[in-house]
Amino acid sequence: VQVENRGGEIKSLDYDRLIVATGAKAARPPVKGVDKAGVYVVRTISDCEAIDAQITRSRSAVIVGAGLIGLEVAAALRQRGLKVAVVEILPQVLPMMLDSDMARIVHEHLRKSGIEVIVDKRVDEIIGDDAVSAVSVAGSRIEADMVVLATGVRPQVELLRKAGAEIGKTGCVKVDEHMRTSLDGVYAAGDCSETIDMVTGAPTSPQLGTTAVRQGKTAGINAAGGKSALPSVLGSSVTRFLELEVGQTGLTEKRAQSSGLDVVTGTITAKTRAHYYPGGADIKVKVVMEVETGKIVGAQIVGGEEVTQRINMASIAIQKGLTVYDVAVIDTCYSPPVADYWEPFVVAIEAAARKI
DSSP: OOOOOSSSOOOEEEOOSSSEEEOEOOOOSSSOOOOOOOOHHHHHOOHHHHHHHHHHTEEEEEEEEEEHHHHHHHHHHHTOOOOEEEHHHHHHSSTTOOOHHHHHHHHHHHHHHHHHEEESSEEEEESSSSBOOOOTTTEEEESSEEEEEOEEEEOOOOOHHHHHHOOOSSSOOOOOOOOOOOOEHHHHHHHHOOBBBTTTTOOOOOOOOHHHHHHHHHHHHHHTTTOOOOBBBOEEEEEEEEEEEEEEOOHHHHHHHTTTTOEEEEEEESSSTTSTTTOOOOOEEEEEEETTTOOEEEEEEEEEOHHHHHHHHHHHHHHHOOOOHHTTTOOOBTTTTTTTSOOOOHHHHHHHHHTT
């Protein structure tokens, strides 16, 4: 492999095995004015340092994209005292993570926190002479001192493409469960490589840190002569902003249906502690179940606390192929200060089972 250093010197390095982890770069939408001063992406430490510096001289911001990164940035800017608007081209926030009924909870929470949320609208233009002064959204003008683009990423696969590696349907390099590319002795890991969805069996690229580090570990072990495999992933994810936790694993109801699965769902609202004990938070749990097998294929949770542990519980259930009947009899713990006697995740599962 040939490497060029900062001084322009090119060196040739021999290898027995090579791991490529070139990652991905922030995508910039084809919008007029996207290159103006005051327009930022969120990908590197330098990006975040530039945004932090801009905050001190700004009063208002527009975030383009209402995915995980977009909402986390919106919440952070709001907490720093800026007037914030979020614009999403799709009909809901967190469109890749939640079904619309669960997304409405997040939308309303953002609104109550002082963030304007505009969905199902396209950014027409970023306005300003040299620097940002406003954003045009579906013909309306929103004043803004800064714009943050959170419209996804694009895998950096040109190095592998030029070398002749097979590129998958996701646009990432295709690898097997050992992270081997189609090139002899070459492995790939992280955001530049695709993986397999555990439920559907289709290629996917979740662009999550958890997936990236597991791929990196697998590639490293195999490149060093060991044996390791990462056959598939669920894309489990969680976030917290403005005192709200949001988590998801497996398939949403919408994605399950588009994948051809016959599913039913169970959705319940509960408390994170015994209902009579002070300090508990509201939590909403949605479980997606395949009708034919009774297996859990997805879960979404939105609440004030204790979302992560339940998403992890759901992830284990899906990965192990447990049915709703298996999970319904799990011996969960109970103590009023920390947990109710009816575990919300199990109650949601039972609600789904009753629909069969």
